Amino acid sequence: MAKLVRLKDIADRIGVSTVTVSKALSGQKGMSEELRNKINVLADEMGYVPSVSRKMGNTVKSYTLGVLISEAFMSEYSSFYNRMHQQVSQIAMDKGCFTMLEVVSAENEKKKVLPRIISDNKVDGVIVIGRLSEDYLNMIKEESNTPMIYLDFCNHSGDEDAVVSDSYHGAYVLTNHLFNMGHRYIGFVGTILASGTITDRYLGYTKSLLEHGHPFVRDWIIPDRDLKTGEMDYDRFFVLPEDMPSAFVCTCDLTASMMIKRLRENGYKVPEDVSVVGYDNYLFPGLCDLKLTTFGVDSYEMGRNAVINLIRKISGERYRQGVTIIEGHMIEGESVKRIDP
Template structure:
């Protein structure tokens, strides 16, 4: 490994001067700089980021903690986040260190340990649910951090989510306008923050519209296609009066549609279905799914941007609700 020392030796200058020359300080003669740069090039010198990070105060590194990353996922949400985080990080010259945490096995490291070990400037967290130990730890974080899809009430932690509440309300309104009155709801993971918010949007709007919201009408599909399918199969047989279903995720909507098809219930003629997320699949199901589009890339980008602001002590709002879009495809019909 060729170090700054080698360059100093070969060029005849001191370590200090070499460092300053290479880092563009202006108290070094241009000619000297040229010479040093030449030597650096000849020797194929690359500054050791580790040594640098050790001595510099900030590490200029974002941490990204992704919970529940696993194989065979049918959406690419994490990929979108990643893409966004990197785009922003590249823009501001930060690097990224990722930690994955599996909710099943208890992780060996706490998020705090992760952050401290690596001297992280701040961290972004996605995919966490309120029942994980991390959640509590995060609540009183001393380290700048922003949560995706989860709100917290600490000054050091920001959050960005889609405006789930209003999105949910809009879906109910949309269905109502199409003439539906018996609207069931398929909720996601009980411990996911978004589930609760979407649920209350549904309930509130239903009530406002004077529609009954019986507990029978809300199922729990755990954000899983398979579970949604199971639940729906049972439910649909018992409740032929239900003409519309709002699912808290596209995947569950897909499961639901499969159940309906198997029971000979035609979508959308006999049953309208609305999903949430607009994952790639949504466009290709039959019928193509009407759903609420979340822009996951933007979510990741805004999160990183917010983290950057928090790190730099900028005074900005710590809660950001992103807009959504109701994408009309063909899974809903008038009644």
């Protein structure tokens, strides 16, 4: 029997990602015609059979899954969500499904414009990655019957299906680690209430403080982004307090890299003078020359749960309803120094 040719086999031969191969074979935009033709020719030569055809031969339904991401999460350095989108696309393809991405602009979100992939009935279900406003998501629910799964956020409305990382526990573990390394004066960098994940990480941080008998100091809670838009702004935020703590828990690795930059601009060395921890274990290359101590998020497992739950939800099968929490683990780097208590 001839070996089954996978998208990965084609991608490895031509030196591109599996997502690029998928887009080329399905006629999606985002590449030159030369590359598209090269991929299609190679696929024919290798005898590639689309996964949809294979699945349909086994009488298994194939679906088109929509992916919605706010434009606020698609900036040059927001690579965590780019990676998550790529992983969702790959997992969907492995299940015999295709994905269609739509980036939701701030204007369309504010005006409550229904996403085109939904209004044009192009998708069977939707995964929302990152965060969109509760009002906007409620509008989608009211104007369509499209099944949805939220990925990496939830609004705790009681009737939503979501897959999130254990932000509360992760920040709690990181703060405990700082205490174990001798730190007693610990700040938090992140705009509280800007998103559910940031707030959960703040609450995990405060739990650790309270358990160690160190209530938080208001001046040590440092915003990193706009509360309404969620846009990170180095010039407006990251303002250091006059009375400095010895360590900071940051809401993500990107925030941690910017905080390290701000500390160095003000004459502090990391970790010699101030220790810093991040969250996500994912940072755009070149943004930080230190290996961060951080909390690793299993984004692949999160994406896998979201895709499987959505497929089952679309098909009317039993699936895990409500909020699914995926555990992570702490990763020690070079950004924390042990000090004498």
